[in-house]
Amino acid sequence: MSDKQQVPQWEANKVVAKGVLHDRTLRRRAMGRCLILLLAMFAIGLWGIDGWLKGNIWRFFLWWTGCGFLAIFTVCFALYDAMRVIREEREKLE
Numbered sequence: 742m743s744d745k746q747q748v749p750q751w752e753a754n755k756v757v758a759k760g761v762l763h764d765r766t767l768r769r770r771a772m773g774r775c776l777i778l779l780l781a782m783f784a785i786g787l788w789g790i791d792g793w794l795k796g797n798i799w800r801f802f803l804w805w806t807g808c809g810f811l812a813i814f815t816v817c818f819a820l821y822d823a824m825r826v827i828r829e830e831r832e833k834l835e
Contacts, residue, residue: 765829768825771818775811775814775818782807782811786808790804
């Protein structure tokens with residue numbers, strides 16, 4: 742393939758994201774995976790690597806900041822899903 746025929750990575754990522762956000766089943770699967778990852782990160786941070794995290798304040802801060810960002814992302818994803826479901830159901834009634 743020549744360079745002109747290849748789709749830039751950014752454009753391909755946007756198409757995938759749009760597909761996930763518009764399909765309820767894919768959206769719920771992605772949300773479930775985020776939640777499982779978040780719970781796994783919490784468990785690993787609390788019981789798996791707690792001694793390693795206690796050894797350095799920066800490791801501790803970065804780990805729990807990452808967990809916090811993932812939690813915020815998961816909540817925003819759930820709110821988006823709820824709003825999208827309301828919109829879809831409202832469109833069915835009209």
